[in-house]
Amino acid sequence: MASSGVRDTRRRGRQRRDMCAAVLFTLLLCVLRCAGGDKPSNIVVILTDDQDVELGGMTPMKKARSLIGDAGAYFTNAFTVAPLCCPSRSSILTGRYPHNHGVRNNSLTGNCSSPAWQKGPESLAFPVYLNKQLYQTFYGGKYLNQYGKKEAGEVSYIPPGWDQWHALVGDSKYYNYSLSVNGKEEQHGDHYDQDYLTDLIANRSLEFLDKLSPQRPFFIMLSPPAAHSPWTAAPEYEGAFNDTTAPRDGSFNKPGKDKHWLLRQPLNPMSPSSIKFLDDAFRKRWQTLLSVDDLVEKVVKKLMDLQVLNNTYIFYTSDHGYHTGQFSLPIGKRHLYECDIRVPLMVRGPGIKPNQTLQAPVLNIDLAPTFLDIAGFNLSTVNMDGQSFLHHMAPSLRNGTTRPYFLVEHTGEGHSDSDPACPKLGPGLSHCFPDCICEDAFNNTYACVRMLTDKNLQYCEFADSESFVEVYNLTSDPHQMENILKKVDPTLLQAMNQRLIKLQSCEGSTCWDKKY
Numbered sequence: 228m229a230s231s232g233v234r235d236t237r238r239r240g241r242q243r244r245d246m247c248a249a250v251l252f253t254l255l256l257c258v259l260r261c262a263g264g265d266k267p268s269n270i271v272v273i274l275t276d277d278q279d280v281e282l283g284g285m286t287p288m289k290k291a292r293s294l295i296g297d298a299g300a301y302f303t304n305a306f307t308v309a310p311l312c313c314p315s316r317s318s319i320l321t322g323r324y325p326h327n328h329g330v331r332n333n334s335l336t337g338n339c340s341s342p343a344w345q346k347g348p349e350s351l352a353f354p355v356y357l358n359k360q361l362y363q364t365f366y367g368g369k370y371l372n373q374y375g376k377k378e379a380g381e382v383s384y385i386p387p388g389w390d391q392w393h394a395l396v397g398d399s400k401y402y403n404y405s406l407s408v409n410g411k412e413e414q415h416g417d418h419y420d421q422d423y424l425t426d427l428i429a430n431r432s433l434e435f436l437d438k439l440s441p442q443r444p445f446f447i448m449l450s451p452p453a454a455h456s457p458w459t460a461a462p463e464y465e466g467a468f469n470d471t472t473a474p475r476d477g478s479f480n481k482p483g484k485d486k487h488w489l490l491r492q493p494l495n496p497m498s499p500s501s502i503k504f505l506d507d508a509f510r511k512r513w514q515t516l517l518s519v520d521d522l523v524e525k526v527v528k529k530l531m532d533l534q535v536l537n538n539t540y541i542f543y544t545s546d547h548g549y550h551t552g553q554f555s556l557p558i559g560k561r562h563l564y565e566c567d568i569r570v571p572l573m574v575r576g577p578g579i580k581p582n583q584t585l586q587a588p589v590l591n592i593d594l595a596p597t598f599l600d601i602a603g604f605n606l607s608t609v610n611m612d613g614q615s616f617l618h619h620m621a622p623s624l625r626n627g628t629t630r631p632y633f634l635v636e637h638t639g640e641g642h643s644d645s646d647p648a649c650p651k652l653g654p655g656l657s658h659c660f661p662d663c664i665c666e667d668a669f670n671n672t673y674a675c676v677r678m679l680t681d682k683n684l685q686y687c688e689f690a691d692s693e694s695f696v697e698v699y700n701l702t703s704d705p706h707q708m709e710n711i712l713k714k715v716d717p718t719l720l721q722a723m724n725q726r727l728i729k730l731q732s733c734e735g736s737t738c739w740d741k742k743y
């Protein structure tokens with residue numbers, strides 16, 4: 228008894244000391260920040276799902292382009308390092324390549340929201356550091372494909388660093404979903420006014436903004452389901468773009484000649500039913516994006532009303548691109564071609580002059596370091612593979628260099644028995660629809676080095692039984708029609724192979740080391 232009483236007294240003493248320290252710390256910060264008025268800037272991030280930039284994915288975003296891109300910078304060379312949802316989102320959160328965060332696909336066994344991910348990489352993701360910088364943080368919408376599932380800790384699991392958490396359980400949906408609202412399950416049906424997910428996360432972010440403490444900066448991340456399947460438009464947009472079809476660009480409905488095994492399988496020319504399917508999908512994708520355009524308008528208007536717009540950075544991007552009919556693949560992502568790896572990226576904020584078009588290559592792994600840079604965090608104390616790109620958009624605030632090349636990694640998904648959409652095809656394949664055309668396979672596993680500054684080249688190696696290699700000259704062949712492997716200078720080929728090998732095991736600053 229006595230000893231426990233002593234312990235209690237000690238604990239109370241310690242609590243009082245901790246409290247005093249906390250008060251002093253807050254006061255000190257206020258002296259440093261409130262007085263100087265140099266509270267770090269606020270940050271809002273809009274992360275869409277499956278939105279391409281190559282096939283006109285930004286066309287429906289009239290308001291977003293005017294309120295973010297025209298008021299700031301458009302990046303014309305923004306890329307994902309992994310053209311699949313869960314690996315890409317994990318890269319955005321950690322600032323790391325898949326070979327360093329270990330998330331390989333959209334399943335728990337591939338580390339999507341897995342216990343190993345939660346214990347390791349997620350505990351070093353950017354929100355943890357923002358929280359240390361006293362940001363008030365909010366997440367709304369789709370997180371990682373397996374989030375909230377039983378084996379991923381159910382809805383009660385909230386990743387570290389988030390103060391307000393309104394995350395979707397599982398993959399993108401517009402209606403009939405569950406959310407984790409700060410660890411409690413909230414079920415939603417299909418009433419537009421109450422449940423439409425894009426509108427709901429917009430509304431929740433406005434409520435969060437209304438309740439903010441003005442002394443501390445905020446960070447908001449909004450991740451709507453658009454433009455992912457099932458492509459459910461808001462009622463008012465169901466008739467939009469009704470005469471729009473997918474663009475018939477250079478590689479549309481063309482055979483995957485001289486390409487790796489999976490690309491040599493699709494029927495060419497495509498069947499009329501596949502073409503109808505992809506045109507419908509294309510139109511519906513744009514319809515769902517109109518609600519994201521409204522979300523952007525609502526959030527910007529609220530920031531204006533609160534008189535904080537001039538001290539807020541707004542980022543707009545997507546987890547990866549998309550294709551509709553390129554090389555006769557109906558719909559999807561997962562490939563090394565430009566449609567899938569390029570993403571939209573526009574940013575406005577302090578120090579960014581309006582109406583800029585920037586060519587510097589920027590990656591999704593650069594987002595986390597950029598947020599931390601804005602937050603005033605010392606970047607040499609975090610181990611991220613990306614680099615801040617604040618200097619590209621706001622040269623008055625930072626100096627920096629341009630990265631000459633980068634890595635793209637994909638681990639192909641398959642079924643060990645057979646794809647339920649097309650049982651006759653046998654094992655190893657996945658996403659075989661419509662018309663039994665498969666979008667992915669275990670051996671669609673590849674790594675590419677993409678060069679953009681002095682040379683505009685892409686060099687890719689496949690982990691398949693042919694050790695297939697694809698090489699493209701994007702200057703002379705922007706649609707990647709011709710694999711130039713057999714034409715390219717052997718010395719250059721060898722240099723690209725060496726660079727790829729080094730990048731595949733790079734970590735932190737070695738990922739942008741110019742010596743490679």
Ligand SMILES: *[C@@H]1O[C@H](CO)[C@@H](O)[C@H](O)[C@H]1NC(C)=O
Pocket residue numbers: 328329330331336337338343344347348
């Ligand atoms: C999953 O992540 C853990 C820890 O980060 C790693 O050790 C493991 O290799 C990863 N699994 C795969 C399939 O990459």
Ligand SMILES: *[C@@H]1O[C@H](CO)[C@@H](O)[C@H](O)[C@H]1NC(C)=O
Pocket residue numbers: 402403416417
């Ligand atoms: C939502 O679920 C209900 C009940 O299962 C179903 O009737 C309805 O069609 C679903 N709505 C949508 C948009 O999927």
Ligand SMILES: *[C@@H]1O[C@H](CO)[C@@H](O)[C@H](O)[C@H]1NC(C)=O
Pocket residue numbers: 419420421422423424426427430
């Ligand atoms: C969002 O807020 C608007 C305006 O208050 C309201 O009309 C709408 O029903 C809300 N939507 C959802 C899904 O909460």
Ligand SMILES: *[C@@H]1O[C@H](CO)[C@@H](O)[C@H](O)[C@H]1NC(C)=O
Pocket residue numbers: 466469470
């Ligand atoms: C498209 O929508 C417009 C306006 O709502 C309508 O007049 C037109 O008939 C529609 N076209 C098709 C092909 O449905």
Ligand SMILES: *[C@@H]1O[C@H](CO)[C@@H](O)[C@H](O)[C@H]1NC(C)=O
Pocket residue numbers: 534537538
């Ligand atoms: C931002 O706008 C507010 C309100 O209009 C103003 O008081 C403040 O000085 C502005 N800050 C900057 C950095 O322009």
Ligand SMILES: *[C@@H]1O[C@H](CO)[C@@H](O)[C@H](O)[C@H]1NC(C)=O
Pocket residue numbers: 297298581582
């Ligand atoms: C951006 O450029 C367009 C056309 O060049 C011009 O109309 C517009 O006013 C400019 N916007 C800003 C914010 O400077």
Ligand SMILES: *[C@@H]1O[C@H](CO)[C@@H](O)[C@H](O)[C@H]1NC(C)=O
Pocket residue numbers: 605606607608
């Ligand atoms: C950032 O951290 C590094 C490594 O800990 C340290 O050497 C450097 O002085 C720090 N920079 C600033 C500006 O605090």
Ligand SMILES: *[C@@H]1O[C@H](CO)[C@@H](O)[C@H](O)[C@H]1NC(C)=O
Pocket residue numbers: 622623624625626
């Ligand atoms: C960039 O570097 C130059 C030359 O070293 C220096 O004069 C300038 O102050 C730097 N600018 C910033 C924003 O750090």
Ligand SMILES: *[C@@H]1O[C@H](CO)[C@@H](O)[C@H](O)[C@H]1NC(C)=O
Pocket residue numbers: 331332333334336337338639640641642
């Ligand atoms: C995901 O990755 C894990 C680990 O490599 C693998 O066992 C699993 O089959 C993959 N899932 C799919 C659908 O390919």
Ligand SMILES: *[C@@H]1O[C@H](CO)[C@@H](O)[C@H](O)[C@H]1NC(C)=O
Pocket residue numbers: 488654655656668669670691692693
């Ligand atoms: C790729 O995988 C499929 C399905 O398992 C198999 O039929 C095909 O031979 C493989 N191709 C290569 C080049 O590895």
Ligand SMILES: *[C@@H]1O[C@H](CO)[C@@H](O)[C@H](O)[C@H]1NC(C)=O
Pocket residue numbers: 684700701702703715
């Ligand atoms: C790529 O194409 C451009 C334009 O035709 C040409 O100048 C360049 O030499 C080519 N590069 C390679 C490595 O073939």
